[in-house]
Amino acid sequence: MTKTNAGTKTNAGNFFEDFKIGQVIRHATPRTVTAGDVALYQGLFGSRFAVQSSDAFAQAIGYDRSPIDDLLAFHIVFGKTVPDVSLNAIANLGYAGCRFLSPVFVGDTLSTVSEVIGLRENSNGKTGVVYVRSTGYTADGTEVIDYVRWVMVRKRDESAPAPEPVVPTLPKALPADALGDAVPLLDTGEWDNDLAGSPHRFGDYTVGERIDHVDGMTIEEAEHQIATRLYQNTAKVHFNQFYEAQGRNGRRIVYGGYVISLARALTFNGLGNAFHIAAINGGRHVNPTFAHDTIFAWSEILEAGEIPGRSDVGALRVRTIATKNRPCDDFPGADVSGPADPSVVLELDYWVLLPR
């Protein structure tokens, strides 16, 4: 009996020279979102935004029922891209231009398609940067999320020729008129501040205002692993202690999106009426996070935006900084010209919507 060797059936992922400008990748695995996903997300992050927590609250203001958390949808859409885009990535360099285009409800089936929109080989000849625009769809073709992500990917063969460099122009921030597509017109007269947990509406925030979100949340290995598998994200560094023990950190790395979700949940204390993430302008995982780290967060209001034609909601552009093992009462990382603070793990620039 002939024994065939291993490896031929296993996905080795794409290397830098496998990507071509304009290439379209239809990712596995489509995923029907369930009430179970929502509960697990709740149990992991403890979010308290009323729109996503209560069908009755959501219906009172104009939704058919509670949409799922914007970031849960993001993580599911994102997770599908990992086996094709970042299995051989050395670094996840950034996100930009992420728009939330339609609400996602329990029962929707999400899939993701990516297009390669940029390629630039590094001067070392060993790696290159790949830019993809990824779009999440429901089964009927409705676009729910799109975003650009760029990652540094290894070359399989260092002698492979470098492609013509193409670097896409990315907006520093999405304009206010690109926001709000995922939110129906709301009857904000029915918005109940008591039930929502905050008396502060859109008009109560000031550009330049800083908010220490006060609370901290400690991460356990089981928690980040469960979340990351829930999203079907297969990045090996999150799951395999046998290999990570031999690596630079000696430990599994927490999926960066886990920290985004924790930070978002922490912002409830201070931004309780910011019920929807309308866009992520940019995000950087400045330092790695590990299990047993305690995450804190603070935010600065960068800009207040009017969405043309909408008097129900206003948009706040927010920069949220998350730290590990360091309270945020003195706003670490605020001075961008100063030395980097090693406790800062996340810088996220995004738009949220609040009722007026």
Next chain:
Amino acid sequence: MTKTNAGTKTNAGNFFEDFKIGQVIRHATPRTVTAGDVALYQGLFGSRFAVQSSDAFAQAIGYDRSPIDDLLAFHIVFGKTVPDVSLNAIANLGYAGCRFLSPVFVGDTLSTVSEVIGLRENSNGKTGVVYVRSTGYTADGTEVIDYVRWVMVRKRDESAPAPEPVVPTLPKALPADALGDAVPLLDTGEWDNDLAGSPHRFGDYTVGERIDHVDGMTIEEAEHQIATRLYQNTAKVHFNQFYEAQGRNGRRIVYGGYVISLARALTFNGLGNAFHIAAINGGRHVNPTFAHDTIFAWSEILEAGEIPGRSDVGALRVRTIATKNRPCDDFPGADVSGPADPSVVLELDYWVLLPR
């Protein structure tokens, strides 16, 4: 650009002098219960009561479908009160008079309202005891749970004058005729002891009988954190190892309600037909519980009650003692006149219903 300082938008919680007799607090965040919550509760506690586990079993005896676990409903209703009532609490002194008034099903949206019914400043002038009656409702206004809780809360300003002391009279135990509102009239002829997992019905228990529930369950950090966030309970001591490391215990404290749920699940082995908690007469968290503790439990039958007009079910008043890291074959804590046993973490006095 003017930078506003932190804290103004963050919930600092209420201090003792913020509470007034008769004050009504409508708590955030309403919460639609889902099949996901039920599964997570199952995964965390391993309950085996057939009524809550099987729609088919529940329907055979007269329910429309399985109600959710009584304690899951309790923890969701309770969790909402934490940001308003106990964020500045030093001690959770007790519960009393907790009634389960209507079954809760997947799809129900729960909210909670509390009324301040008692206030008594302590002689040290630094703290006071606040008594609240909290009521959980569904979206159509149906009351599902009410209970009294008292907590010791810090004063913001020690020079604030003491209020007129008001201490409510609390029943030592609810009378049997206050029980059973959450249970439809059952066709107990359809109750299948094999499927329910116990041959022992109401009439098989004797007042004074003691049952060692034998099994033990070890708690992990991820487990109690997931449960407590599922309930949207925001008490900081359960989540923030950075701060707790500097505190008296050096560790996060497990939410007392987590231990109640574990103890209840352990009682299945010996009380398998006690399908419903009809009331909690009183509960005390005698010692704190931490991750890696193994919980054991034993119970004593205190009283057998007839519910007027019902021949389908009978009520047993039970005292369940839970311990940490100590088996219960010799009934620790039984001798209430003896010295306190430091292994005892919970004393719970409650009514359960069983089929006749």
Next chain:
Amino acid sequence: MTKTNAGTKTNAGNFFEDFKIGQVIRHATPRTVTAGDVALYQGLFGSRFAVQSSDAFAQAIGYDRSPIDDLLAFHIVFGKTVPDVSLNAIANLGYAGCRFLSPVFVGDTLSTVSEVIGLRENSNGKTGVVYVRSTGYTADGTEVIDYVRWVMVRKRDESAPAPEPVVPTLPKALPADALGDAVPLLDTGEWDNDLAGSPHRFGDYTVGERIDHVDGMTIEEAEHQIATRLYQNTAKVHFNQFYEAQGRNGRRIVYGGYVISLARALTFNGLGNAFHIAAINGGRHVNPTFAHDTIFAWSEILEAGEIPGRSDVGALRVRTIATKNRPCDDFPGADVSGPADPSVVLELDYWVLLPR
């Protein structure tokens, strides 16, 4: 007041002499499967088979909607047998002849009945082997799974006489014509390899082919406890660190079925179109697994089977070996005549179906 001693109401489990040939045991507790169970299973194992993940994918090929993972159904059916069959077991000796007879969907209520089909006392007079055939049903009586399991059980009383030995004849492997009952006739023209995550269909595999599944997954205590409680499996060794600390291993043992599920999820990388486990021919837990172990797996194609009358799918008989803390690129445990490899924890011989 008379105090009754403990133990009379508590389930002590069956001992060897309690089992009789032909005895039928109706197990507690029936269990309605929910979307929450599916999400938790997803979060724990990270499976990526498209049929179970996406209603849209399942419907396109001929299912009404996504069935639940075959092993989730198996674990729920199996869990119910533990309190009656293996509470006093010293060793779980094996499984055989496990057939998946009907798809299981969210909303189905599962119960289990076992028949004692073999008994053989060991020569030491202290223990004996019990063989049961267990069958899982839905509420309308549809059989969904049946399998044979044999365990070594303690005698309560060593002087009890040995029963007439009866040892059932078990098939080494189920024949191909016993497979496929749980799968509707598929429209494989609608099978989308991109969405499924693998270009390799039934005809692309060769008998004797070996596949290293490459990825590894580290187990945490919270994870295996949550899974095992989700299945209402009450085996004490998985949950009670207080007792296990005093035992031979010093640690809780991971439920063997947890390792089966992890191994199955790992096989996606190499067997991504093997969407259904049609039968388990045999399984052995060769060594115990503990929290913090990292599980790897490799597979060998043992046989390719044609299912009479079906041109939509073909069957591969696969042997999957799972190891702890040892990569599988050199196929550990392949040489069955060599010395046992202590890193091998699982040997599983089973049939999977793939589209042609």
